[in-house]
Amino acid sequence: MADLFAPAPSETADAASVPLADRLRPQRLEDVVGQEHLTGPEGAIGRMVAAGRLSSMILWGPPGTGKTTIARLLADAVGLRFVAISAVFSGVADLKKAFAEAREHARMGHRTLLFVDEIHRFNRAQQDGFLPYVEDGTVTLVGATTENPSFELNAALLSRAQVLILNRLDGAALETLLARAEELEDREIPLTADARAAMIASADGDGRFVLNQVETLFSVQIDEPLDPAGLAAFLHRRVAVYDKDREGHYNLISALHKSLRGSDPQAALYYLARMLTAGEEPLYVLRRLVRFASEDIGLADPQALVQCLAAKDAYEFLGSPEGELAIAQACLYLATAPKSNAAYKAQKAAWKSARDTGSLMPPKNILNAPTKLMKQIGYGKDYAYDHDADEGFSGDNYWPEEMRPQTYYEPVDRGFEKRIGERLAYWEELRAKKR
Incomplete structure (x- = not known):
């Protein structure tokens, strides 16, 4: 489950074996970053805690924004017994057990906060099962979801719970988490300023993700701070190389592509002939021509893509060798068309x-x-x-x-x-x- 974390003493004997994110688990609501609109004095959660009384609620927000942590800290803040279940791993039997235990504790004067992670994964009938226990106060329900409650939760359940929207963590909030990790580890994250910014951007507002990245960086010896390229190489798997036994194949397709881009229909037709007469799969060539039509011509001539797809249909209808004429026609059309990579550049950007x-x-x-x-x-x-x-x-x-x-x-x-x-x-x- 996705949490946000602030420095806290480890409760285990071997703190080094505990994930960094768990060692940075908040102990107070005010330590949760990025959700001050809810947890602050004027926020819905802040007001409920100040009053000492919680209503049932649905916490809706992206992964890693603090839904689980907030629920746990809410229970501590108002003195409720905390019980957590996950809709991914729990069924009707687990719910019945949780409700029965909550009712027993209620008789002894101990109220229960039932936290349901991924609540949207329960079906409609299971969601209806919460209603009587929420209505009679057996449990205060706190559900967490990354999906739009309007579509995923029953209207009856929504009417009995307040929907609170958590924000994705902005750069300042993620930077706070990085600073807390550095304070806990008593060392700086081995990144240049640009690489640090790139890592924050890649987190997509997910606090747990960025802390897991930090833990990976702390787990190895890095002599010099990594720049953005070094960070990308370190945190991503290497891409497999092409089979060198087919070098001639890739040389010819490269030559065809460059000849088309250079508007040389004679050379393009030559390399097309080299490939097809050597036994290259015609549909492979057609796929590359379709790609070229979008990458190097685009909207400078919208008919280029149409010509290539028509050549594909003609080849599939006629087969070889008759259908190869349609491939040659598409090749010549591409070579003589006005060129533009504006669509390609726009897509990349x-x-x-x-x-x-x-x-x-x-x-x-x-x-x-x-x-x-x-x-x-x-x-x-x-x-x-x-x-x-x-x-x-x-x-x-x-x-x-x-x-x-x-x-x-x-x-x-x-x-x-x-x-x-x-x-x-x-x-x-x-x-x-x-x-």
């Missing part, structure tokens, strides 16, 4: 942003709100319907609040992309007027 920014929430106004809960928290509010706007363009902001708008796709001034560039410029001009 967008994928990098996605990895770097992780699970940032889109603006709530552009999200659908099919449930009452989602409407209450602002989903779909004030959405600007573009078809109702002048020119069919609202100029709204579609980026997460924590992220500035990015430019990934920059069309070239060739082929069809020249028209696309004009269109983008027109929209940008409209957007500027609406700001």
Whole structure:
């Protein structure tokens, strides 16, 4: 189960054998980082603790944001007996046992906080089984889920529990965890400043993940701080190399690709012939041509991809040798088409942003709100319907609040992309007027 951690003395004799994350387990709610909107004096949890009375709740948030830790500390804060079960490993018998024990302890004046991890994994009937015990106070239910409660939990259960949303940990919160790990270990993490930032970015807001990465770094002798490239090499498995017995195969496909990119249809046709006459699998060549159509031509000529897929269909219909003419036709079309790698570069840049920014929430106004809960928290509010706007363009902001708008796709001034560039410029001009 995913927790957040702050320095605490180890309870075991052999502290070195205990995972770093467990040795950094918080002892107080105020030590949990990144969730001050809930645990602070004005937060829902802070207010409940101050009043000494908890209501049942669902903690909804990404992995590694402190759901389990908060539940455990809540029980300690208000003097409740803490019982934890996981919906992954528990069934009806386990639930019945937990409820029976809670009822026995209630008779002796000891109330129970029942923490259910991955509560969304219980089916509808099992979720209904919680209702009588929550209603009569046998247990105070604290459920944890990474899934949207609106879709995964019964409406009856949701009506009896408060949904509290945990945030993914931002850079400052993750940096706090790194500092606490360094304090506990009495040494610095062997990373340059850039590598440290890269590790925080790769954590995607998950506190346990980043601490596991730190523990890996502390587990070996590193003489010089790692830079980002060194960190990536250290924390990821090496990629297997190609079979060197097929070097000629890769040389020829490389030559074909480069000839196509260089708009030399004669050389491209030569290398295509070399491969096919040598017995290369035609469908392999076609897969590479399809890839080239997207990578090196893209929207400069959208028909390039269509031509390649049509050649694939023709070859599968005719077979060899008749179908090979369709492959040659696709090859010539690609070699003579206007070239652009704008789509390829845009995809790479967008994928990098996605990895770097992780699970940032889109603006709530552009999200659908099919449930009452989602409407209450602002989903779909004030959405600007573009078809109702002048020119069919609202100029709204579609980026997460924590992220500035990015430019990934920059069309070239060739082929069809020249028209696309004009269109983008027109929209940008409209957007500027609406700001």
